[in-house]
Structures are given as structure tokens and as C-alpha cells.
Amino acid sequence: MSLKEQITEDMKTAMRAKDAERLGTIRLLLAALKQKEVDERIELDDVMVIAIVDKLVKQRKDSVTAFTEGGRQDLADKEASEIKVLETYLPKRMSxxxxxxxxxxxxxxxxxxxxxxxxxxxxxxxxxxxxxxxxxxxxxxxxxxxxxxx
CATH class of the missing domain: 1.10.10.410 (Arc Repressor Mutant, subunit A)
Known part of the structure; x- marks a missing residue:
């Protein structure tokens, strides 16, 4: 099963479990994947999917920093929870x-x-x-x- 198929299955599981927070993050990820496919008229492989997930994680980390500095801990916490969901699709990090x-x-x-x-x-x-x-x-x-x- 490709990583993209796994993400789609996880979305279905989140729907069934009524896990709105996880579902929202997975939908954002799938939208980013679809956008890349449409823009470049390609079929994404696992390496490309990982690169997109990595980019989204980096964006969320930057947002956490900005929200924390701006005194918006509620938004920083939301971004941090999205990071946790997205990181499940990344391979184990190297030391x-x-x-x-x-x-x-x-x-x-x-x-x-x-x-x-x-x-x-x-x-x-x-x-x-x-x-x-x-x-x-x-x-x-x-x-x-x-x-x-x-």
C-alpha cells in the first residue's frame, strides 16, 4: 500500500471514529497532495508525499513559534496537534x-x-x-x- 493510499484509509478511519481534529489535518494533507498532482500533472510517489508532509510540518513549526511569540497559545496548541498527526506519515528521524x-x-x-x-x-x-x-x-x-x- 502506498503512503497516499494509507493516508486515505486513515481519513476513512478518522471519519468512522468521529475524530474531527485528526480528520481535519488529514484532509489538509490530502488537499496539498491533490494540489501538487493537479499543478504538475503527475502521480505522486512515496518520496514526493514525504517531501510534502515534511514541508507541512515545517510550516506548522514556524506557525507554532509565531503564535507562541504572539501570545496565542490556543492556536499554537492546534498547530502542535497537527504536527503530531502529520509526523505519523514521516519515516523515523535520524539522530x-x-x-x-x-x-x-x-x-x-x-x-x-x-x-x-x-x-x-x-x-x-x-x-x-x-x-x-x-x-x-x-x-x-x-x-x-x-x-x-x-
């Missing part, structure tokens, strides 16, 4: 050590040295670690690996 090891291996594999090769390394890292690692953490690991290689 900082695993990310650093993977980045070092990619730097060696590409023969990258110095900050000038950051774009080349990030392009490869993004495709390999999509959805499995926080890209902010990945970027810091790439910078550290390239500054150590210089």
Missing part, C-alpha cells in the same frame, strides 16, 4: 550522529572540499535524506564537514 556520518560519507563520495561545494553536497544530501532528517540540522552538518575538509 544528529547518523546525519553527520551520512553527510561525511557523501562529502567523501563527491570529493567535495570547502564551502564552495556546499550546493553540490546539499543537492545530493536532500535526495538521500528527504523526510528522514531535519534539513536545518543537515545544513549545519554539511557546513561542519566542508569546513573540516578545507
Amino acid at each position: 544528529a550522529e547518523e546525519v553527520a556520518a551520512e553527510v561525511k560519507a557523501i562529502v567523501v563520495e563527491l570529493g567535495a572540499s570547502g564551502p564552495g561545494d556546499m550546493g553540490k553536497v546539499m543537492g545530493t544530501v536532500k535526495t538521500r535524506l528527504a523526510g528522514r532528517a531535519d534539513m536545518g540540522q543537515v545544513s549545519a552538518a554539511v557546513k561542519a564537514a566542508l569546513s573540516g575538509a578545507a
Whole structure:
């Protein structure tokens, strides 16, 4: 079963259970997936679905920060609950050590040295670690690996 099919089944389950909060979040996710398919006239595979879920999680995290700073804890809590639902569709996250090891291996594999090769390394890292690692953490690991290689 593809990830998209799993999300659709989870929506049906949430409907039957009358879990309005979960249902709303899943519907938002399905709408984002459908929008991508219509805009680009493609059929999404699991990698693309994970990228969209990751993007939605990042948006929600930014919103939580903004709402918390703005004194709107009620809205921050709503966004945080949506993050929990969305994260169930992401693969297990890698630890900082695993990310650093993977980045070092990619730097060696590409023969990258110095900050000038950051774009080349990030392009490869993004495709390999999509959805499995926080890209902010990945970027810091790439910078550290390239500054150590210089």
C-alpha cells in the first residue's frame, strides 16, 4: 500500500471514529497532495508525499513559534496537534550522529572540499535524506564537514 493510499484509509478511519481534529489535518494533507498532482500533472510517489508532509510540518513549526511569540497559545496548541498527526506519515528521524556520518560519507563520495561545494553536497544530501532528517540540522552538518575538509 502506498503512503497516499494509507493516508486515505486513515481519513476513512478518522471519519468512522468521529475524530474531527485528526480528520481535519488529514484532509489538509490530502488537499496539498491533490494540489501538487493537479499543478504538475503527475502521480505522486512515496518520496514526493514525504517531501510534502515534511514541508507541512515545517510550516506548522514556524506557525507554532509565531503564535507562541504572539501570545496565542490556543492556536499554537492546534498547530502542535497537527504536527503530531502529520509526523505519523514521516519515516523515523535520524539522530544528529547518523546525519553527520551520512553527510561525511557523501562529502567523501563527491570529493567535495570547502564551502564552495556546499550546493553540490546539499543537492545530493536532500535526495538521500528527504523526510528522514531535519534539513536545518543537515545544513549545519554539511557546513561542519566542508569546513573540516578545507
